[in-house]
Amino acid sequence: GENVEQHPSTLSVQEGDSAVIKCTYSDSASNYFPWYKQELGKRPQLIIDIRSNVGEKKDQRIAVTLNKTAKHFSLHITETQPEDSAVYFCAASKSTNAGKSTFGDGTTLTVKP
Amino acid sequence: EPEVTQTPSHQVTQMGQEVILRCVPISNHLYFYWYRQILGQKVEFLVSFYNNEISEKSEIFDDQFSVERPDGSNFTLKIRSTKLEDSAMYFCASSASADGYTFGSGTRLTVV
Numbered sequence: 001g002e003n004v005e006q007h008p009s010t011l012s013v014q015e016g017d018s019a020v021i022k023c024t025y026s027d028s029a030s031n032y033f034p035w036y037k038q039e040l041g042k043r044p045q046l047i048i049d050i051r052s053n054v055g056e057k058k059d060q061r062i063a064v065t066l067n068k069t070a071k072h073f074s075l076h077i078t079e080t081q082p083e084d085s086a087v088y089f090c091a092a093s094k095s096t097n098a099g100k101s102t103f104g105d106g107t108t109l110t111v112k113p
Numbered sequence: 114e115p116e117v118t119q120t121p122s123h124q125v126t127q128m129g130q131e132v133i134l135r136c137v138p139i140s141n142h143l144y145f146y147w148y149r150q151i152l153g154q155k156v157e158f159l160v161s162f163y164n165n166e167i168s169e170k171s172e173i174f175d176d177q178f179s180v181e182r183p184d185g186s187n188f189t190l191k192i193r194s195t196k197l198e199d200s201a202m203y204f205c206a207s208s209a210s211a212d213g214y215t216f217g218s219g220t221r222l223t224v225v
Contacts (some may be wrong), residue, residue, distance in 0.1 A: 030202050034215075043221075044216050046216075090156060096211050096212075097168060098208070098212040099161050099214045100171075103155045105154075106154075
């Protein structure tokens with residue numbers, strides 16, 4: 001089955017700096033890669049996703065890059081703000097049943113004001 | 114914006130008891146999912162449900178678990194003979210198509 005590894009497990013940055021979180025996956029058939037932000041005690045919220053037919057996607061301060069050959073994808077947050085502090089999860093699945101996702105272990109991002 | 118709603122938000126149950134967690138997916142969605150998240154850990158896929166039957170399930174989803182769509186609006190997860198290690202957040206999710214999904218607010222299950 002699919003295996004997703006996520007690094008780092010914790011990340012602390014100064015407000016205004018950029019943050020990068022990386023994930024690797026094992027199943028070359030995976031083609032849907034969402035990123036979730038989860039605040040304490042709340043549901044995971046989709047912040048951005050990418051499909052294997054593109055290499056990069058951007059939404060304001062958030063971008064995701066995908067390298068299918070190397071089987072890794074990364075989340076980039078620019079101009080970080082204290083409200084970006086949360087746990088971020090990557091996931092991988094096949095678009096034929098995207099909900100059958102394998103999640104990474106999560107990255108706790110702390111943005112210091 | 115439509116939301117997936119789950120009830121109850123918190124359920125406490127005695128070990129060995131059966132619990133039913135309820136979910137109301139977004140109304141025009143056809144694909145339904147359950148996930149588990151043990152405190153401080155990652156989200157784990159349990160089961161997907163489409164066209165009134167289970168389409169895929171994980172190794173976690175053994176005979177202790179079952180799902181049902183009893184009517185046109187609800188989607189339930191039943192856990193029989195609950196164990197201490199079943200304590201977790203359980204999230205329902207739904208989607209209109211096979212790609213992409215929206216999480217519900219979650220039910221925190223505490224087994225004592």
